[in-house]
Amino acid sequence: MSGSAEQSRAAGTTGARRAPLAGVRVADFTWVWAGPFCTLQLAHLGAEVIRVESQGRVCVTRLLPPWPEGQPGINRSGYFNQYNQGKQSLALDLKQPDALEVARDLIRSSDVVVENFAAGVMDRLGLGYEVCRSLRPDVIMIALSGYGATGPEKDYVSYGPAQVPLSGFSSVTGYRDWRPMHIGISYGDPTCGLHGAVAVLAALIHRRRTGAGQYIDLSQWEGTMALLPEAILARTIGGAAPERDGNHDPLWAPHGVYRCEGNDRWVSIVVADEEEWRALARVIDGSQGGPQSARRESTLAGDARFATAPGRKANEDALDEIVSVWCRARSAEEVTRLLQAAGVAAFPAMTAADLHDDPHLGSRDYFVELPHPEVGVKRHMGIPYKLHGTPLGVSRAAPCLGQDTDDVLTRVLGYSSERIARLRAQGVLS
């Protein structure tokens, strides 16, 4: 847990410990994962992020599990609550004519506008870049759409799981001789959320120096391909893309995830150089009766097939079999302890339960446990980077839908209580 004093300093606006984006306001029209992950980065760095949401078009992540006790509820989803920490929620039904003026007032008082609707949706809502710029000449606006703002497929429908195959990742990810596979998560979403945060931060630096805002077009398809250079360049340089090859590496062996003692427990082991190979061989040979008692050629260290990196790679199936047998008799934690002590990179394949109870992560003040009105205190993942001079902290749990409506309208937009009451009566604030 980060200390609350530290958190309030991070969120504060004075002194040397001011968070990097203190004073930067973000009008957040995003939903699902890519956009909210982008604005999460900005919230982590101290920006005031105001999510515009509505009961009529609830964020998909509010409708998905997990929910405590399995009881659904739009404020109860762990998915939403993980990726919207530190943000505020303004309930605004953009289908109502009078909502448009509120949205425009919010944009007028914001430095950054982030959206990840399909291309053209913001224009149709009357909130396109030209409108935003007329309201706020130095606004930075980023659109994180599936296909980008231009091109013949710009209006195509994009879902997170479909980005992984579209981007090329699935055609090169998978077990040897298997069909194309996924990565386990909608990998394009966080990847593009992070690329989007880089793009916005650079635009903020550009604005500091020139006074100019700008529009940023991020295609999730393209942002995801940026992480696939080895496969794309294999095609452009060598003519052939790599085959699907499980956990193997083109150069190093052993390079795998091996079954250990216990119920579906696994450990990863990677040997990248000769020193690591000698260490692995020493540990495995040593635990099988010791080098003195064995004939040298029957040891790993003495096996001529494995004497060089190309030899190990050429014989990796045989090597994997030997390593597998050795791991299978031990726990993933014991394999890790024995190999790390010898200087070999090994680590268990962590499950959610392993991560939740991990003493190392716990000791680093990484987890966030803040009170939430509907789910209580639940453990969430925190900020994966630390700024030692301006410590960051998650300022609050994810908002309930519309939790900050009155505060934003009053404090940020300067609306009177009469005006707010009128908007509420019209059904605009839902």
Next chain:
Amino acid sequence: MSRATTPPERPDALAGIRIIECGDFVAPSYATKQLADLGAEVIKIEAPGRGDSTRLRGPFVGGRPDPERSGLFLYLNCNKRGIAVDLRRDEGQEVLSRLARTSDVVLHNLPPAEIAAHGLDDARLRAQRRELVVTSISPFGLSGANRDLKAHDLNLWCAGGVATLNGGGPGTDDLPPLKGFGQQANFQAGLNAAVASLGALLAALSTGEGQLVEISTQECLTSILEMTYEFYPYMGLVASRLGQKPIAPLDFLECKDGWIFICCVEEHQWQRFVELIGSPEWASLELFENRLSRAANWDALAIFLNDYTREQSVDELYHRAQARRIPFAPVSTMGDLLDSKHLKARGFFATIDDGSGGMVTMPGAPYQHAASPWRLRTRAPKLGEHTDQVLGELGYARAEIERLHAAGVVQ
């Protein structure tokens, strides 16, 4: 900032910002690539002799391993100058100190136990320049019991909890948790390092104070587990690669010329797909009446759907589905990506000098800034290509530079 001066037309976002990159492999290279491609000046320090280990990885221009012709290195290091300096030597550390005096960010991924021995201690560097940001990328962070453990990309993908989410589904217990293609733990660490460094840079521009920035790669990965991690604290459930998908169809099917990803999350998408394939009789079976029952009976449904898709071409089915607002995607091969009319129209792929007389095509801008565009200006440096030039700029005399070469401090 002064707004009186007229800015040049479409200036680079990070023009005038100087970044020093040290360390090895993909993470620091990708972090500084973000900044270099938006106009920052990046000086990459490599170890003399060996250079960055991405130089040893293919694909290689010309087909044969050659540290000056690695496609991965060319991709990661365009727009940078490269110098080769042995940071384990005092005279090498002096070069780093002098660079620090005129730089905004020093970014590295030295293992925590080796940081000081390479002259990268943040207090020492920041003593050279108060505004300096020093960014450290490490496997497990700079504190805690696992601080000094060794971990390569696959180990970190496992340590972050991503690997256990990917596998062959129910009945494939014998197959291990599976990584995604390439060096993805490194890429994620690099992206987070870019975000955090830019944040600290913005703070330094306001306050005049730099600081130490710390990235834990394990934590970067635990922060992208989608909803899977929260199933444990919220419901006591542990997500597994062996689980049944809750809804269907959401799967890969083979066509006559490749693979397609069938994706019907909403009922209307499924109904439009059924219409697209001519409303066959089996589609009205009770077994397939909603997305949950389609998942429970996926084995049977997949047989029917396969009979259909095997006769289709990927490209035609993709566009026909999308024309009906059904979010299918092709399982793009690398060739498909390079041939895509959409990507061509957007000018995604970039082509640049490969350093040996040819041109190489690579992924281009991950984001398009209208006013301060992403761009490739110069090809990746050969090992030590800019050593003499940069040392000269730092005030080293010709004879001194030659002596450092002779002593093996620089290359």
